[in-house]
Amino acid sequence: MQLTTGAKRFLGLVASVAIVYGAYYAWQHGLIGKHGDTQPAALDVGNNSQSAPATPSTDQGTTQAATQQPTQQPIPASFTPNADTRQQILQNHVVRISVENPSEPIYGETNGTPHGFNYEFAKLLFGQPEFNANGPIRIDTHHEVNAYKDVPRQLLASDNGVPAVDIAMDGLTFPDNTPSGVLYTNPYLDDFGYALIVRKGSPLHSAADLAGKTVGILQGDPDVKAFVTRQLPNTQFVEVNDADDQFITKVIDGHQVDAFIYDYPFAVESIKGSDLKFAQTKLDGSSISYKIGVRANDQNLLVYLNSAIGRVKQTPAYLDLLRKYFRSDQADVIAAGNGEHTYAVKRGDTLNTIAAAQLGAGARYRDIQRRNNLPNPNLILVGEQLIIPVR
Known part of the structure; x- marks a missing residue:
């Protein structure tokens, strides 16, 4: 059956409306991008799941891959601003x-x-x-x-x-x-601090060993510069740019510095898999929040x-x-000496309760933390052998 010109125009209008509505529906429901956005990823929902605190020590670090260039996402049309x-x-x-x-x-x-x-x-x-x-x-x-x-x-x-x-x-x-x-x-x-990073086998074990030495610090970090100037007045320091991911390893192994002082939380990944170690995971007098x-x-x-x-x-x-x-397996810990003993961490233990039971005072948890070169008092695992200092 041959359609009249009017009928053809009517059917064309209906088709156009259907296409426009279909595109609008897809746009509203994230099937196509808004303002050039790609389709959003699935909702990554926060949760309150609480796993048991006692688990064996495992290396759960994520291998760093090449990252995309930073991009600022445009604000989608569906976004509703609010002064609050x-x-x-x-x-x-x-x-x-x-x-x-x-x-x-x-x-x-x-x-x-x-x-x-x-x-x-x-x-x-x-x-x-x-x-x-x-x-x-x-x-x-x-x-x-x-x-x-x-x-x-x-x-x-x-x-x-x-x-x-x-x-x-x-x-x-x-x-x-x-x-x-x-x-x-x-x-x-x-409850973290600045870490002292050295080569494996280095004779440097603490801040007391740094007199007359050259220490690397992060360029442009006024906090660590103030800390080194205040706490280590007899030490020379060199500011190092972190543009290279291996900046700590290169300046230490290249003998440009004798040691490096850096925020422990960032240092964990920075030296992972290298020949470097944490002589001290938290230097006395340092505190990072x-x-x-x-x-x-x-x-x-x-x-x-x-x-x-x-x-x-x-x-x-x-x-x-x-x-x-x-947690890091590159923290240096000296074996137990005279008068010291080891303690196996049990489920429900904290450094405070261990100190109270083993040293007679919960306040001495810092002594156990320092003796075991722990960067933070919460980083203990069930079954871990801690060295208990002399009572």
Whole structure:
């Protein structure tokens, strides 16, 4: 049957409407990109699962692969801005995090897939009731910068008046209002310090051995520079750029420096698999606390983040993360001597309870930590043999 011209036009209009509606439906449901975005990854939901604290020591580190160039994602049309950033996170079911990539083992990507302590901690954090009461929150870390100092600065950037990110996370140690207009939460990672890194077989065992020696430190880190200047006045130091992933290994093995002093949490991955070792995982007088940055006008978000951080740090899941990312088999420990003995860690033990039972005072847990070259008092495993110093 031959259609009239009017009928053809009518059917053409119907087809056009169907195509437009189909495209709109696909766009709304993430089947095609918005503003050039690729299809979003499946929701990575925070959880509150608590695994048993007692597990054998295993090497669970992630091998670093080539990372993609940092890219700033455009704000999708479906995103609803809100002057209250916490409410914005809740209503959009996503938290946009400023990160430095790579900054192993704190954060990294393998073929575009994020990993690292901060990423897994963020899933625990935004799985807390303060944030997930109305549904899971997606962790969006595709807001990357190449330099540490630019991580909090990105909080002050905007896209057509909408802030580019919600929070900043990358082992931040800046004081409040640095940069101007940024505040910081309570620490989400603390009780670590600066590590003393040397060659295997080196005669350097402690800070006392560094007099007259040349020590490498990270270029552009005012905190470690102040620490070395204050604590090691008889030591020469050389600032080293970290553009090369093997920067510590190269300057020590190249005999440019006798030792290197670096944040322990980052040093774990930096020397992994090398011929270097931790002469001391935590130098006396050093203390490192990493915090989350927010905009100064986000006081409401700051309060809720502090509440959630406190709760997460009390969970077995948090301890599992510490042990997964920050245990190292390259810590040097001298064998037990006269008057010392060993103790096998049991399920439910803490350094405090071990010190109370073995040394008569829980406060002496630091003595056990120092004697066993532990970077953090939480990094003990069931079955591990600890050397108990003389009572």
